[in-house]
Amino acid sequence: MIPARLDRLAAGLITPGRPGGLALLVTAGPGTGKTRLVQETVRRARAAGYATVHASASDGSAAQLAAPFVGQVGTTSLGAIAEWLDRTARARPVLYAVDDVDRIDAPWVTALLSMTEAFRSRPVVFLLTASGAVGGPRHRGLGHATLPPLPPPAAAELLRGLPVPVTGRRAIEIMWRAKGNPRALVELGRAGTEGSGLASPRIRSIYGERLASMPEETARALLYAAGRVGAEPLSTVECALGDPTARQDLWTPAVSVSLVELGDDVTFPDPLVAEAVYHSAPAAVRRQLHADFVAAIAEPSFERAMHQGRVPLGPDADAANALEEASRRALAVGALQQAGLAAHRAAELRSDQSDAARAYLLAGLAAAAAGDGEWARDVAPLVLRRTERPDLRAGVAMTTALALSRKGLQREAMETLEGAARSHPPADRLTALGSAVCASVVAAASGLAEHLAAARRLLRFADTLALRSPPVPVLGSADPVLQRAAAEVRLDAGRALSRQEIVRRPESGARAADRLALAELADRSGAAELAVELRWGVLMDPVAEPSAPHHPEAWPLLAAGLIVSGRWPEADQVLGGAGDLAATHELTLLQVEVFALRAMLLALRGDAPGARSLAEGAWPLLDLGVNREAHRDLLRALGFAALTAGDYDTATRDFLDMDAMCELAGSFSPRLLDPLGLAIAASRSGRTRDALPAVDRIRERAGAHPPAHVSLALDHAYALLCDDGSAEERFLSAIHGPGAPARPVERSLARLHFGAWLRRKRRPSEARLYLTDAITGFDRLGAASFTQAARVELQASGGQADSAPCAAPLSAQQVLIAGLAAQGLGNPEIAERLQVSPRTVSSHLRNAYLRLGISGRNQLRQALPAEIWKSDAVR
Structure with a gap:
């Protein structure tokens, strides 16, 4: 199966009904797929009825350029070749593909490039490949493309697709050595264990x-x-x-x-x-x-320790000690893959079985933090067959449970933790606390009452044990007070304010685990800006292995925080990193969370069909009955998609279903515009009586003194649902209350709804002030459907809204897709770029054609303002 990037390039070159010529030079290193691209393009061209000529200059002979024409024109004369191309192109399109053109003498290359200019008006496609740059600006019309190395998700997928799949530590090592080169990935993946087969006669014959x-x-x-x-x-x-x-x-x-x-x-x-x-x-x-x-x-470093670990022929305590120290240093700066590799090699150099088990566990803990469940699972038997120590077995249970949880297997994850606690109960508080923290993560994802109860039992059990340093601290050097507090609020959102006294900015050099625990506490207590700052520092800091994202549970929380704070371009960036992490390690739960949050953003931006398509596409990937956090996020995205589409009955149903799930779990805290979506939908569908009990339950779950952001959302919701004497005060609280400026999405919605309320109360001059502010806020966010709703309300109140940036009545997503299509991108390429299905792209384009009054994509440039299809936003 041809890789997607080559398939897209080949599809872009072969276009039925091409009116003019095209010349493309593709440069790439050896083994990156140049020859395969040529082969796929030739195959497509033949299937489309093109006349095809495929030349290769692999032996450096210039005559190879013309050799394929000998059977056609009986000569290798360039003049005769040009005449044949001209004659053939009158009847049907032609593809002339030349592989390794950089090996040909310069005069022949110049002649070939001149030919590409001469045939620009004819349906002749020239595809040239080279290992280096050929030609220059004087060759007008010659396009340039490169085949970059495969990114980690694609490299990992390639290794998993081999006859004997390669995963875990071997995959990490091979991906580092192959540098994204497809041929190297395949060869190293097939070579077996490290070193075997790599100096084979076949490899030596090549080099x-x-x-x-x-x-x-x-x-x-x-x-x-x-x-x-x-x-x-x-x-x-x-x-x-x-x-x-x-x-x-x-x-x-x-x-x-x-x-x-x-x-x-x-x-x-x-x-x-x-x-x-x-x-x-x-x-x-x-x-x-x-x-x-x-x-x-x-100086001591990861590199020095790894070299030291390759010198001994057998066990070596000094090398193992150096590697373990390197692993600890790597953990401190967030280089989790380095930490795992160093610890794994240290274990291989230990002669004592217990010491080896300890080092293997350190590798497994680093792999688990990096999201690599296969590596963590591979390590588990290496530890278990070497020791019966409760602390080490608890650590293995943690890494195994996290790997299961990230696949969506929450019951199996909790059974693993409880089974280890029963068979080998920890004797120290820190080890037991590590198990309880892990259980709180599983319980928060599952939302099952029995899991919440189990995690609370493990937390209480940890409190009964003596506080002493275990030989292998499963929490690393993390602060146990912070970790316990984060687990506590994960299991009971109402405990957040009671733990508010420890919410603070961390000291310089604080461990990633502590920063993320503080972020959890900040989130639940209403300090959303601090939570975003803390998570961003851990996940997006370029010092900590930027090409290897880690800490899977934190990514959706960061993206959600960015969405509510109105930082949508940054949310897109975070969701891109999360998607890469999910694809690299096949983390199903994270993949579904990414889909749900992308769908939420699409809905807020005005693309209801795209949001619904994305959320519904994620639905079958998990057993949502035991992954209720993800189920809730999908329902929320579907609810806002229905709101955007004006289907208020469906939106009300989705939000009520979401509340029912929260009621079953009893642990979910309001976030991402909860309970606001329900109130908006119910006030429009006439189901306020159904919605009010649900909002009351949200208020009860938040406790007697809810965080500021929850109070703002509740004020807004009650103002929509209870049009009584308190509505105006509640609206003003939602707009001007403490913390409102940090949540621009909700604040702009409150201005919109208050403006509409004022208009109905026959106070149009006041309404216009709030509606104008709402339009400004929504424009800044890019919330197209809400912007349009505010414009309608403003006009109804006697105001005049400024004209929208695009003269045509297109949604934001339609503008984006139409702009990309106007630039020449095909539907599959647009779909991949925007993370939607090709069917969604096609649907948006059909609707855009109708609204623009045109019949096809070839008219888009004339129908759209130039600033739309030339904009950097659609590049």
Whole structure:
């Protein structure tokens, strides 16, 4: 099956009914899919009735450019070829594909590029591929594209799709070594355990001739460059070589045959070259290489420890100690994959079984924090068969339970925790607290009453034990007071204010786990801005492995906080990272949460069909009966989608279903415009009597002194549902009360509804003031449907709203999709970019055509204002 990125490129080149020519140069490194792109494009072209000519210059012969034409014109003359292309293009489109064009002599390349210019008015498609840049600005009409490395989600999917799937620690190591190169991922994934098969005759046959031609000094330098284990700079490589002074001529022979590229660093364009170089060296030479790196790296670091761990042939306590210390340092800065790799290698170097079990558990805990459930599960039996210690077994239960919970298997997760607590009850408070904290995460996701009760039992049991440091602290160096408080409010939202005294800004250098616990407490007590700041610092800090997102449970909470605070572009960014994390490690629960929050954003932006399609598409992915938090989020998104569409009966039903689920669980706290959605829908559908008891229950669950943001939402809801003498006061409280400016979505809605209320009370001049402010707020947010509702109310009150940015009556999502289509993107590409289905894109475009009074996408540029389809917002 061809990768999606190649499929999109090929589909964009082959367009039925193409009126003119197209020339595209695709550049990429070896093994990234250039040849496969050419093959797929040729296949598509033939199926579409194109005349196809496929040339390859893989052996450097310029004659290969013309060789495929010999059967057509009987000669390799460029003039005759041009004549044939011209004649054929009069009858049907032509594809002329040339692979590895950068290996052809410059005069032939110039002639070929000139030909692309000459045929711009004819239906001739030129597809050229190269390893480097060819041509330049003088070749007008020559498009350029690159095939970048595969991102982690695509790389992980490729490894899982191999005949023997590769997951866990092996997948992480292979992804690092392959650098996103598809061919390298496949070859390393099939190679088996580390080192085996990588110096096979087939691999040597690909690179052997070029490697054999290297001078001895250069060959040794290549070996050391290939032997790096992390982010060692070029200066460290040369210091390990014994020459701390960079010398250009050392690398020149390898650069001249494209084995490496030299800039600020030495890099291998093809990662398999590095593998062939490294694994072809004798084991003793490789061990000496790593010893040389240990000597060259003065300060303790992950790289130094990993090199030290590759020197011994058998158990080595000093190397294991260095690796465990490196793991702890990596954990401190959030480099969770490094922490896991270092601890795992330390375990392999331990001779004592109990010490090995401890180190394996450290690796499993780091993997669990990184979201890698497969790695955490792989570690579990390595620990359990080595020890009966309760603290270590509790740690294994935690990592296993988290892995199960993230797949949506909440019953199995809680059974794992309770089973470990029964069979090997912890003897110290910190270990028991770790199990209770993990149980609170599972219970919050499931929303099942029996899970909430089980987590509370584990929390109470922890309180009965002595406080002493366990050999393996499953909570790491996290603050037990903070962790317990976060678990407590996770299980009982009404406890938030009683724990408010410990909500504070963390000290510099505070652990990620403590920052996230503080964020949980801040969220529940109404300090939403602090919660967003804390989570952003943990999840989006570029210092902490930006290419490896972690802490899966925190991402939806951060995105939700950004949505209610009106920071929607940042919410999109966070949901992108969360989606990558979910796809990389197949985290089903997180995937559904991402769909629900994306749907919520689409609904708020005015795209009801897209929101409904996304939420309904996520519905079958989980057993929602045991994942009630996700079920609630999907119902909320569906409710707001129905609100946006004007289907108030359906919206009321969805919000009442959501409340019923909260009532069953008894632990969910109001968030993301709860209970406001219910009040808006019920006030429009005439079901205020059904909605009022639900709002009363929300108020009761929030406690006698609810957080400020809950009070604001309740005031707004009661003002909509109870048009009595208190309505005006409640509206004004929702608009001007403490914390209202930090929640611009709710504040703008309160202004809209208060303005509408004032108009009905025959106070139009006051109404216009609030409605104008509402329009300004919604415009700033990009909430298209609410903006339109406020404009209608303003006009009804005698005001005049400024004209909308787009003259055509399109929704925000229709404007975005139409703009992308006007730029030339196809429906599948638009669908992938916006995370919706191609059917949704097609539906939006049909509606846009009707509203614009046009018949197809070729008229979009004329129908839309130029600022729409040229805007950076749709690029």
